[in-house]
Amino acid sequence: MMPLATVLPDDTPMFDPSILQELDWSENTTTFSPAISPLDPGDGLVLRPLCTADVNRGFFKVLGQLTETGVVSPEQFIKTFEHMKRSGDYYVTVVEDTNLGQIVATATLVIEHKFTHSCAKRGRIEDVVVSGECRGKQLGKLLTSTLTLLSKRLNCYKITLECLPKNVDFYKKFGYLVSDENYMFQRFFN
Secondary structure, three states, rough: OOOOOOOOOOOOEEEHHHHHHHOOOHHHHOOOOOOOOOOOOOOOOOOEOOOOHHOOOOOHHHHOOOOOOOOOOOOHHHHHHHHHHHHOOOOEEEEEEEEEEEEEEEEEEEEEEEHHHOEEEEEEEEEEEEEHHOOOOOHHHHHHHHHHHHHHHHEEEEEEEEEOOOHHHHHOOOOOOOOOOOOOOOOOOO
């Protein structure tokens, strides 16, 4: 049996970054003060797709401020990254502080293909988190606005997200409504 080739982390993006640059920001419904956008997220900051090199730029440190990440080897990270990239339905987006070379915020848009609504697509925003030291810089707003516009550009018939009750007012700013449906789950492990 031949050994598997070792894949090293690099700056290849999960998805084409031009899709973020081409978003029609005039369709954004949220106000930013001071003004920021996907093309200008703030001094020394860049909004872009996740790349495998981000495993060494604090991606898990930021994600760990939201939820349990577990112990993930670089090989596991790259394998999952490649799976997500191949599917074409994952848009893991990060904000990097280029002065520090560190990821300071992230959010994910997942596209679900449906048989309903004439075989439409549904967008789902997941894992929105901003590093503690960067909160208050509107990065959560920027990521949510960006992924909401992206789901519209990708022709999703709707977009949903799940949040804690204390975050409902935050998401209402983007036009999200509280559903009459209940969110239910079963957890099989942490």
